[in-house]
Amino acid sequence: MPEFAIGETDFLLDGQPFRILSGALHYFRVHPDLWADRIDKARRMGLNTIETYVPWNAHAPEPGTFDLSGGLDLDRFLRLVAEAGMYAIVRPGPYICAEWDNGGLPAWLLRDPSVGVRRYEPKYLAAVREYLTRVYEVVAPHQIDRGGPVLLVQVENEYGAFGDDKRYLEALAEHTRASGITVPLTTVDQPTPEMLEAGSIDGVHRTASFGSGAEERLAILRAHQPTGPLMCSEFWNGWFDHWGAHHHTTSAADAAAGLDALLAAGASVNLYMFHGGTNFGLTNGANDKGVYQPLVTSYDYDAPLDEAGDPTPKYHAFRDVIARYHKVPDSVPPPARPAPTSEGPLRDPVRLLDAPAEWGTWEFHEELPVFDALTPMPRLALLRTTVTGDRPGVLAFGEVRDRATVFFDGERVGTLQRDHHERALALPRARGELLVLVEDQGRVDYGPRIGEAKGIIGGASLHGAPLTGWDVLPVDLDKVPSLRPTAATTVDGPVAGPVLLRADVDFAAPADLFLDTGEWGKGLAWFNGFPLGRYWRRGPQRTLYVPRPVVRAGANELVVLELDTMLDPAARFVPRPLLGHTEA
Structure with missing residues (x-):
């Protein structure tokens, strides 16, 4: 079996120096029928590795459960990575941040105020160990020394920005080893002396997260990781958006120059993000540094591969940089094509306040x-x-x-x-x-x-x-899309919520779609029963992405829960994503 190890200056694959060229691709933010497409596009950009977080709260929405079906089938995702001839990095947390609801921690875990958060506390650790055991039952057979793709497993996540409980980190590392993980373990922290010191432990390889200034930041990392390969395991090539602000973009040229500096220094890299995907349903997180700022539904992240899986100028700029250091495949993905358009009236209102007991x-x-x-x-x-x-x-x-x-x-x-x-x-x-x-x-x-x-x-x-x-x-949101009025009813003019509406829209064939919510207020949308996520007139995001696998040839049903006021009760699908204004 292949062997992957940490050498004096390099990662070693079967004893030979190996540079990790990785891209972040969260399986839980991408429709599972599109995983193979996204992985292949990473390979064609010149990457050799796929990195993913594991969201505890998605897999375990209630105590005693662990869902590995459909879009949470981590085993299938890792098999697809291997089938593409690529390697994998797994980051199971238990805390992942990721602009994901509660940073991945299950809300039920913290109902008991005596449960510690990200520290050595018995109740918290007992739950974490149970969770990690279930994750590692999936991951362990996929390790490279067992013929699988997994090269590295991360312990916690940017812990130095939160705490300094070494006993907690050591307990996580010990349980990871006891669960059959034999590949090298890593931590990641922002490259400040304080965070690297607080968030790392001896025996676990330190990596850094940053988006610019590679030479200076790698020097700080080297001071805290005297031997072994240098790695930026989150190279921030874009950023996320929250409601009420602008759509964040970064210069493709500047991001490519930053990647070039990393590779010129001999470092390994993980692009955060290669492909961001979507916060489908109600999975977006929020920030609060004095003002509460919920994240939008799109996790486009201004990444090399956009929300719909199409290459951006950043994709080609990164590929050109990688080609200076490593051989890249000959073919590139085709450019984006306009999405099909369609429209239909929203009708059949079901008002929450008329009969709440139905909800x-x-x-x-x-x-x-x-x-x-x-x-x-x-x-x-x-x-x-x-x-x-x-x-x-x-x-x-x-x-x-x-x-x-x-x-x-x-x-x-x-x-x-x-x-x-x-x-x-x-x-x-x-x-x-x-x-x-x-x-x-x-x-x-x-x-x-x-x-x-x-x-x-x-x-x-x-x-x-x-x-x-x-x-x-x-409100039972799983039940809501199936609610129907006693009689079919048309809607004329603006509508006040809370109200459920639906529309029928036709398409010639399955295709990625962009639903325009610009004349709506605030609420949720489902397409053929699939939860697209939240919309809000506040912006910046104006379109909701509809993944191709949920679209049918012929008639499709859109269901909308409007919580505020809808100026124009119509469903319109537009050719391009509209993610909002930028600072520029």
């Missing part, structure tokens, strides 16, 4: 619970109570995480948004039914707020007195 099951709580206290944990919930009093007043919440729309006797009063630090509004009347629709817009994926609860935090009050006696309805 979920009411349950009574004397005190207003956080989302994390509910099972299953919702992403959207309707709260109901009756207000009695002798005068209008101010409704206040302890904290809104992350968006609350308030209705009084069925009329919309206003919306409170976490990113605006809003938590109170005036009620127009003294008596009536109070309804609050609360949305989790994505859990923080980086920093000290990882693992925080969602929903209404700290309860509600009116006139400064606590409001108690709440009916709570967690």
Whole structure:
């Protein structure tokens, strides 16, 4: 069997120096029927390795579960990497960041406040060991010394930016070895002396993450990793977007120059990202460094391969750089072609407030619970109570995480948004039914707020007195796309949510599509039952990507849950992605 090892100055493959030319490709952000296509395009750019995170919360949405089906079939993904003649790097966390919901940590794990987060704490470690055991049952047979593609396995992820618990890191490394992982182990940290010191342990190879200044940053890494190969295991060749900001792009020429500097220095590299993919469904994370900033649905990342899997100028610039140092394949992928266009009216409204019991099951709580206290944990919930009093007043919440729309006797009063630090509004009347629709817009994926609860935090009050006696309805979003009105109904003019709408759209053949949401408000969309993700008029993202494998020749069904107001109730598919304005 082949042997992969860390030498004095190089990675060694069967005793010979080997440079890792890797690209990040997250299987969980790409439709599984497109994995082989994306892997092949990485090979044709000149890469020899595919790197992926493993998202704990996607594989284990509830305690005691571990899903390896469909788009979570890690075994199949690694087999496809091997069939393409490429190698693999696996980064199972347990924390991955990745701009992914909760940084990959399951929300259920942190319901118990005594459970530690990313530290040596018995309850947390017990759950982590159970998770890693399941991951390594898949990964171990795919190691290179067993005839598979896996060269490296990473321990934790940029831990020096979070903590310095060496005992925790050592426990992860020990369990990784005990689970049958024999290939070299790595850590990654941003190349500052403080982070490299805090996030690494002896016996595990240190690597760095950065997007520029290769010479200086590699020198810092070398000071902390005196022997062995230098590796930038996250070369940031693009960036992510959040709602309400601009679409981030980076110069292809500048990124290619940065890659050239890395290769000229003899370093190995992993491009973050080679192909970003999409935060399908409700999987986007968020940042909060004083202002809450949820991430958009697209994870295009301005990567060499765009969200739809087409090569960009950065793809060709990177390929030209790699060709100066290593042989690259002769053929390149074809350029992008315009996507098919179509449109159809949205119709058959089903309004949440007309019959909430069709959307979920009411349950009574004397005190207003956080989302994390509910099972299953919702992403959207309707709260109901009756207000009695002798005068209008101010409704206040302890904290809104992350968006609350308030209705009084069925009329919309206003919306409170976490990113605006809003938590109170005036009620127009003294008596009536109070309804609050609360949305989790994505859990923080980086920093000290990882693992925080969602929903209404700290309860509600009116006139400064606590409001108690709440009916709570967690919206069953798996059930929602199948809801239909009692009779077919057309829609004329703008529509106010929360409302479910659907449209039929025809296409001649399966193809990648781009759904234009520019005249819609805020909500979710499904295409033939596949969850495309969130849209929001706030931008910058305007189109939702529809992957080719979910599109049928002939009739297709689009379902939209509009939570705000829709100016033009029509489904329109456009030729190109519209990801928003850039700083330039």
